[in-house]
Amino acid sequence: MSPARTGGGDHATWLPWDPDEVARAALACAGVARLVATPAPVRPHPAPAAAAEVATYLPGRRVEGVRVRPDGIAVQVECHFGERLAGLAERVREAVLAAAPGCPRVDVLIGDLVPGPDGSS
Amino acid sequence: MTTTTGGGSAAGSTGTRTSRQTAGGTWSADSATSAGGGGTAVAERHGATDLLTSRGRTSISDAVVRKIAGVAAREVDGVHTLGTGGGRAINSMKARIPGASSSVARGVAVEVGERQAAVDLDVVCDYGVSIVDLSQSIRGNVVSSVEGMTGLEVTEVNIAVDDVYIGEDGEEESRRVE
Numbered sequence: 596m597s598p599a600r601t602g603g604g605d606h607a608t609w610l611p612w613d614p615d616e617v618a619r620a621a622l623a624c625a626g627v628a629r630l631v632a633t634p635a636p637v638r639p640h641p642a643p644a645a646a647a648e649v650a651t652y653l654p655g656r657r658v659e660g661v662r663v664r665p666d667g668i669a670v671q672v673e674c675h676f677g678e679r680l681a682g683l684a685e686r687v688r689e690a691v692l693a694a695a696p697g698c699p700r701v702d703v704l705i706g707d708l709v710p711g712p713d714g715s716s
Numbered sequence: 717m718t719t720t721t722g723g724g725s726a727a728g729s730t731g732t733r734t735s736r737q738t739a740g741g742t743w744s745a746d747s748a749t750s751a752g753g754g755g756t757a758v759a760e761r762h763g764a765t766d767l768l769t770s771r772g773r774t775s776i777s778d779a780v781v782r783k784i785a786g787v788a789a790r791e792v793d794g795v796h797t798l799g800t801g802g803g804r805a806i807n808s809m810k811a812r813i814p815g816a817s818s819s820v821a822r823g824v825a826v827e828v829g830e831r832q833a834a835v836d837l838d839v840v841c842d843y844g845v846s847i848v849d850l851s852q853s854i855r856g857n858v859v860s861s862v863e864g865m866t867g868l869e870v871t872e873v874n875i876a877v878d879d880v881y882i883g884e885d886g887e888e889e890s891r892r893v894e
Contacts, residue, residue, distance in 0.1 A: 648844050650794075650846070653793060653853060654793070657794065
């Protein structure tokens with residue numbers, strides 16, 4: 596609706612950690628397929644009662660799968676099949692903490708499993 | 717700063733208003749209700765006092781702040797529109813009248829003093845969004861936009877989530893096209 600960004604609406608001023616940095620760090624982890632706002636829908640038509648999205652809402656766009664709150668960060672990922680998930684989650688947590696220094700808490704939500712990059716499933 | 721959810725339209729947002737803490741004491745409360753320490757004291761920011769100079773005063777009207785706050789709130793992803801149900805209906809009619817005033821400021825109420833401003837918003841959010849996170853982003857974007865563009869210090873942004881937009885509603889869909 597608005598033609599351009601409003602002047603001064605820079606999300607760095609109100610978010611303690613940059614959601615784009617967090618998204619980049621989480622995606623770079625081995626075993627992470629993608630970040631998702633909502634878990635893959637199991638499709639009987641009216642959509643199942645969904646939990647709130649994990650997303651960061653920014654002017655003109657959203658960062659899916661990353662929720663930044665003052666008390667911590669949550670990331671929701673889809674993982675490749677075939678690995679112990681606790682280890683993977685720990686790896687994601689480490690990466691997010693490196694991208695968000697000083698963050699007291701990182702919740703990793705594993706939304707779904709997808710076939711691995713090598714096609715194993 | 718508060719976020720209220722639910723149908724209470726005018727009462728929560730614009731009707732009664734608690735007294736607001738003002739650093740300069742430049743404007744007063746407009747209702748009898750008073751809450752101790754209503755607003756979080758905001759640290760003095762650069763720009764907040766640039767409006768009052770020794771060589772004159774810059775005053776900014778309500779309409780300016782309403783429009784800036786309205787655009788800033790709308791541009792946040794997850795905000796479907798602004799305004800209460802009644803206001804949206806009236807506005808959809810007004811939108812058909814050529815030359816009628818813009819609807820950017822719909823759903824926005826402000827109080828503007830010489831140095832500070834407070835904003836009340838009626839928001840309709842998209843289904844599925846986390847209202848906690850959305851209101852944090854709306855507040856952040858409104859504060860940084862208003863402060864960046866006007867130099868006023870925003871003491872509070874009260875967000876009333878008035879409705880949730882659920883797709884397949886033909887009537888809502890037609891309203892969206894304005």
